[in-house]
Amino acid sequence: xxxxxxxxxxxxxxxxxxxxxxxxxxxxxxxxxxxxxxxxxxxxxxxxxxxxxxxxxxxxxxxxxxxxxxxxxxxxxxxxxxxxxxxxxxxxxxxxxxxxxxxxxxxxxxxxxxxxxxxxxxxxxxxxxxxxxxxxxxxxxxxxxxxxxxxxxxxxxxxxxxxxxxxxxxxxxxxxxxxxxxxxxxxxxxxxxxxxxxxxxxxxxxxxxxxxxxxxxxxxxxxxxxxxxxxxxxxxxxxxxxxxxxxxxxxxxxxxxxxxxxxxxxxxxxxxxxxxxxxxxxxxxxxxxxxxxxxxxxxxxxxxxxxxxxxxxxxxxxxxxxxxxxxxxxxxxxx
Amino acid sequence: xxxxxxxxxxxxxxxxxxxxxxxxxxxxxxxxxxxxxxxxxxxxxxxxxxxxxxxxxxxxxxxxxxxxxxxxxxxxxxxxxxxxxxxxxxxxxxxxxxxxxxxxxxxxxxxxxxxxxxxxxxxxxxxxxxxxxxxxxxxxxxxxxxxxxxxxxxxxxxxxxxxxxxxxxxxxxxxxxxxxxxxxxxxxxxxxxxxxxxxxxxxxxxxxxxxxxxxxxxxxxxxxxxxxxxxxxxxxxxxxxxxxxxxxxxxxxxxxxxxxxxxxxxxxxxxxxxxxxxxxxxxxxxxxxxxxxxxxxxxxxxxxxxxxxxxxxxxxxxxxxxxxxxxxxxxxxxxxxxxxxxxxxxxxxxxxxxxxxxxxxxxxxxxxx
Numbered sequence: 001x002x003x004x005x006x007x008x009x010x011x012x013x014x015x016x017x018x019x020x021x022x023x024x025x026x027x028x029x030x031x032x033x034x035x036x037x038x039x040x041x042x043x044x045x046x047x048x049x050x051x052x053x054x055x056x057x058x059x060x061x062x063x064x065x066x067x068x069x070x071x072x073x074x075x076x077x078x079x080x081x082x083x084x085x086x087x088x089x090x091x092x093x094x095x096x097x098x099x100x101x102x103x104x105x106x107x108x109x110x111x112x113x114x115x116x117x118x119x120x121x122x123x124x125x126x127x128x129x130x131x132x133x134x135x136x137x138x139x140x141x142x143x144x145x146x147x148x149x150x151x152x153x154x155x156x157x158x159x160x161x162x163x164x165x166x167x168x169x170x171x172x173x174x175x176x177x178x179x180x181x182x183x184x185x186x187x188x189x190x191x192x193x194x195x196x197x198x199x200x201x202x203x204x205x206x207x208x209x210x211x212x213x214x215x216x217x218x219x220x221x222x223x224x225x226x227x228x229x230x231x232x233x234x235x236x237x238x239x240x241x242x243x244x245x246x247x248x249x250x251x252x253x254x255x256x257x258x259x260x261x262x263x264x265x266x267x268x269x270x271x272x273x274x275x276x277x278x279x280x281x282x283x284x285x286x287x288x289x290x291x292x293x294x295x296x297x298x299x300x301x302x303x304x305x306x307x308x309x310x311x312x313x314x315x316x317x318x319x320x321x322x323x324x325x326x327x328x329x330x331x332x333x334x335x
Numbered sequence: 336x337x338x339x340x341x342x343x344x345x346x347x348x349x350x351x352x353x354x355x356x357x358x359x360x361x362x363x364x365x366x367x368x369x370x371x372x373x374x375x376x377x378x379x380x381x382x383x384x385x386x387x388x389x390x391x392x393x394x395x396x397x398x399x400x401x402x403x404x405x406x407x408x409x410x411x412x413x414x415x416x417x418x419x420x421x422x423x424x425x426x427x428x429x430x431x432x433x434x435x436x437x438x439x440x441x442x443x444x445x446x447x448x449x450x451x452x453x454x455x456x457x458x459x460x461x462x463x464x465x466x467x468x469x470x471x472x473x474x475x476x477x478x479x480x481x482x483x484x485x486x487x488x489x490x491x492x493x494x495x496x497x498x499x500x501x502x503x504x505x506x507x508x509x510x511x512x513x514x515x516x517x518x519x520x521x522x523x524x525x526x527x528x529x530x531x532x533x534x535x536x537x538x539x540x541x542x543x544x545x546x547x548x549x550x551x552x553x554x555x556x557x558x559x560x561x562x563x564x565x566x567x568x569x570x571x572x573x574x575x576x577x578x579x580x581x582x583x584x585x586x587x588x589x590x591x592x593x594x595x596x597x598x599x600x601x602x603x604x605x606x607x608x609x610x611x612x613x614x615x616x617x618x619x620x621x622x623x624x625x626x627x628x629x630x631x632x633x634x635x636x637x638x639x640x641x642x643x644x645x646x647x648x649x650x651x652x653x654x655x656x657x658x659x660x661x662x663x664x665x666x667x668x669x670x671x672x673x674x675x676x677x678x679x680x681x682x683x684x685x686x687x688x689x690x691x692x693x694x695x696x697x698x699x700x701x702x703x704x
Contacts, residue, residue: 002446166617196509198618204586207606234356234404255587 002195006158007187009165010050014088016197017172018058021086024172026054027064027073028090028126047092048128048187070100074125078108078177081123086172093139094127094181097146108177109152120175124168130183130221130271131319137307140315142272144219147179148248148281154178154202155249159223161191163246166200173199183221183271203250207259211239214329215259217282218244218269226269228322229329238333248278253285260286264295265332269320274302296335299328340427341392341414345399347407348379349444349484355379356404357411362394368414371690375412383603384485387690393417396424443488446480446506451526454513457506458530459498461491468559468704469495469531473523475541476567476633477581477625479505479615482540485689490697497530499523501543503624504615511620514627516637520549527554536700537651538562540685541664542628545569545638552648560703562654562696563672564684567633568642569655570667577663578629582622587613599660599681646671654699656692658684 004012018024031046032055045052055063066073070091077087091097097104104125111119131140147155154176158164164182171178208223209230218226223244230240241259245252260266266286270279279300286298301320309315345355359376368374373385374394392414399411410431413424443462448455459480463469470490474482480498490496500507502522503514513522523546527535536559539547544566551558567573580593591609595601616622631637646653646669654673657666658680668674675695680687 162614166614194614194618195506196618198614200614200617201585206610207587210606231354231404234402237400237402239402 002193003190004161004193005187006161006164006182006189006191007048007050009161009191009193010168010182011045011052012193012195013165013168013172014051014054015057017169018054018062020197021172022062023084024086024088025062025064025080026051026088026090027066027077029066029068029073029092031090032063032065046090048182048184050126050182050187051090070096071103074100075103075107077123077125078103078111078121081108081121081177082111082119086122086124088124088126088172091125091127093135094129094143095138095141097127097143104147104153104177104179105150109150112176113152121177122172122175124171124174124178124180126168126180126182128184129181130185131303131308131315132185132221134310134312134315136310140308142181142220142270144179144181144248145272145277145281148251148278149276152177153249154247156180156202156247157220158182158246159186159206159218159220159244161189161193163200163206163244165193166198167202167246169197170199170202174202181220185221186224189224200246202247203252204246205252205255206244206246207255208242208244210241212263213238213240213333214265214267215241215243215263216267216269216325216329217256218242218325219248219278220271222269222271222320222325225320225322226325229325232322232326233329236330238329240329253289256282256285257290260290261293264293265329265335266294266298267301267325267328267332268298269301269325271303271319273305274300275305277302296332299332301325301328339415339419340424341390342410342431343375343412343414345405345407345409345411346377346386347488348384349481349487352379352407352484354404354406357399357401358383359401360397361385364394364397366394368392368394371694373690379605379607382605382608382686383600384686384689388414390414395419396428398428443491448506449526449529451529452522454502454508454510454522456502456508456522456526457500458526459487459500461487461496463491463494463496465495467494468534468536468700469497470536470538470700471527471530471547472496472498473537473539473543473547474498474501474504475543475565476578476628477504477612477615478540481505481611482683483685486685486693486696489693490700493697493701494536499526499530501546503621503628509618509620509624511624511627514624514631516545516549516632516640519628519632520546520553524550524553533557534559536560536562536703538564538696539566540564541682542567542633542638545632545642548642548645548649551651551653552645555648555650558649558651560651560654560700561649562656562699564656564692565658565661565664565666565682566655567638567664568640569646569669569672570657571665572636573633573638574663574665575634578633582625582629585613585616590616596662597682598687599658599679600687603687643669643671652699652703654695656684656695658682658687
């Protein structure tokens with residue numbers, strides 16, 4: 001066990017799975033960071049440095065830079081997975097899914113179903129997401145509700161370095177297409193990460209902390225902000241539970257309902273746009289399954305239903321922060 | 336007059352604790368407190384524990400009320416004799432320098448890896464006076480060095496104290512072939528040779544107690560003292576339900592139920608402890624290794640085999656501590672050892688009655704030197 005960044009935890013997961021299984025291959029734009037330039041091979045290790053060192057360790061047969069054509073390499077990943085390889089492909093920003101959604105939605109997600117259960121599609125599509133990096137509206141979205149909506153995909157949103165590594169190893173070993181979403185603002189966050197290879201199962205929420213006054217359900221980067229809010233609230237004598245579902249598909253409805261019922265007061269924090277998002281989905285689940293236990297309306301803390309603004313002040317105001325989360329908790333506890 | 340004012344600060348237990356919550360004040364302002372008396376309950380992400388007074392005095396002011404959190408090292412209360420005026424206490428509160436956050440996060444414990452009989456074992460060390468005989472702590476089945484989080488630094492004031500993580504536990508190498516008492520003792524014996532080549536105090540909990548017993552028997556005169564906390568092998572058979580549930584638990588709810596069997600106060604098991612245990616159990620090879628260790632060293636008489644022969648071979652003074660409410664290894668008073676039964680305590684005396692166990696261990700080691 002040692003302190004590692006979110007980025008290093010992901011890199012370690014890729015290294016360990018590539019070493020353990022020759023079927024694991026990695027490709028995407030610039031994943032080797034500068035193939036073709038003299039002396040610049042593996043200079044950077046992907047746009048965010050997550051794939052650093054893989055080329056040197058596993059060679060060009062298994063680590064490939066692709067042309068700037070998501071539809072081509074995401075489609076290739078689906079086909080490679082059908083033949084028995086375990087491709088891990090990287091889309092630099094999840095916003096680029098628009099040009100290759102057919103390969104994901106109509107092909108990879110459907111193979112098992114359309115081929116009568118006889119096909120396996122063990123591919124992982126890694127992509128960065130999230131606002132805060134001053135990257136404007138085409139490089140900042142949190143599109144996980146789109147993937148969660150499509151049956152046949154598994155959707156993973158790690159919030160900590162520990163979970164980033166364990167969930168990525170689980171994703172690579174999984175026999176279905178997995179959309180693995182990395183919040184780009186978390187890459188330098190550090191935490192305890194075991195050195196050994198390990199998994200975190202899909203469909204099991206992490207109970208970040210337990211408190212009897214209210215339950216906050218949060219995803220990805222919002223988990224840390226919920227923890228900050230919880231610290232502020234603790235000083236006021238309000239003790240909250242925080243549940244991090246870790247995967248939106250499958251979703252650990254059991255744990256969400258358990259704590260919704262236990263506290264009767266729920267705040268859902270979601271970085272995605274509010275319409276048809278995870279906050280709305282979870283609020284509906286709780287309203288339907290745990291209505292009798294509720295003591296207050298379920299509150300959603302989300303950005304407004306707008307694109308992510310480019311102006312830094314507006315971008316900061318756009319994202320839910322600890323103050324807004326704490327305020328929502330005060331409202332449900334005072335109800 | 337400020338030398339008569341004693342600050343009470345948020346304790347730091349183990350390497351990862353950064354803040355704690357006051358879950359209950361057992362004393363009110365104006366109450367007299369005896370040295371060694373429990374007076375405040377602190378809850379961490381891992382576990383809830385009671386804090387004993389370092390010194391006698393009167394609790395004058397509570398700074399952090401029940402239900403509130405504070406960083407390690409922060410002032411949570413003030414003790415002073417009745418003669419000290421309220422204005423002096425106010426002045427003291429105003430002057431109290433809160434530790435820098437980095438300082439509060441610093442720990443006297445350091446982790447490293449030692450190579451022993453082909454395996455890499457993780458060792459967490461509290462460096463103490465080098466002239467004193469060092470001590471080695473061995474944790475129980477499925478646990479790790481954090482098992483000693485409430486005792487380790489305190490014991491380290493008198494001597495260097497190494498908490499060694501067993502094969503296939505904590506940050507040590509996973510090896511599904513190193514699972515019998517003999518095999519585990521061989522690896523730990525090799526580690527001991529490096530950590531404490533001369534004399535050594537040994538203390539072990541549960542399976543670690545059984546292993547400490549074996550090592551003490553093998554070390555002969557090199558063992559300065561032996562302390563066994565709820566040791567396997569010297570009492571009734573280990574509760575197979577606990578072992579099976581612990582090994583089988585792959586998710587939060589069954590893991591929580593298994594961990595609750597370890598302690599008398601079921602609320603002491605926090606969400607972080609459950610997550611950490613699950614995280615450990617999900618390391619590649621660990622479930623298989625735990626299964627094999629359960630069969631090879633614990634269940635069906637495996638722990639008891641040779642235990643009393645080992646005890647008879649130990650020349651060092653032996654102290655046995657056992658929780659009265661232990662559901663995992665029911666308490667016993669093995670012949671040939673001084674045994675103390677701790678009331679209201681389950682299978683984790685070093686956590687549940689931390690202060691008492693720490694001082695018992697410290698005195699036992701001190702007396703044997």
